[in-house]
Amino acid sequence: MAFQSKEHAKAYWERNVKLMISLLIVWFVVSFGFGILFVDALNTIQIAGYKLGFWFAQQGSIYTFLGIIFVYAKQMRKLDREFGVDDE
Numbered sequence: 001m002a003f004q005s006k007e008h009a010k011a012y013w014e015r016n017v018k019l020m021i022s023l024l025i026v027w028f029v030v031s032f033g034f035g036i037l038f039v040d041a042l043n044t045i046q047i048a049g050y051k052l053g054f055w056f057a058q059q060g061s062i063y064t065f066l067g068i069i070f071v072y073a074k075q076m077r078k079l080d081r082e083f084g085v086d087d088e
Contacts (some may be wrong), residue, residue, distance in 0.1 A: 003085065012083045019075055023068045031061035 003009035034042060039053035047055065078088040 003083070008083065012085070015079055016076070018074065019079070023072055025078055027061070027065060027068055030056065030064040033067065 035057035042053035043051040
């Protein structure tokens with residue numbers, strides 16, 4: 001990975017870290033927030049016979065994590081192309 005300058009590399013890593021932090025916040029809110037903190041409020045809603053809080057604790061955080069992986073890969077591919085450090 002070769003950057004044009006140190007400023008170019010710094011901008012790349014700042015955007016990378018910002019993306020990671022925002023995705024980690026989403027993951028935290030869904031897994032800890034929806035699965036533990038807000039479970040009582042979410043349990044008032046039922047989908048297919050299951051309480052929504054239970055669903056988030058058991059399945060929702062896993063699906064969200066998988067979605068985050070795909071979002072991160074897509075955004076990093078875009079960022080790599082923008083900064084000219086992609087493998088293609």
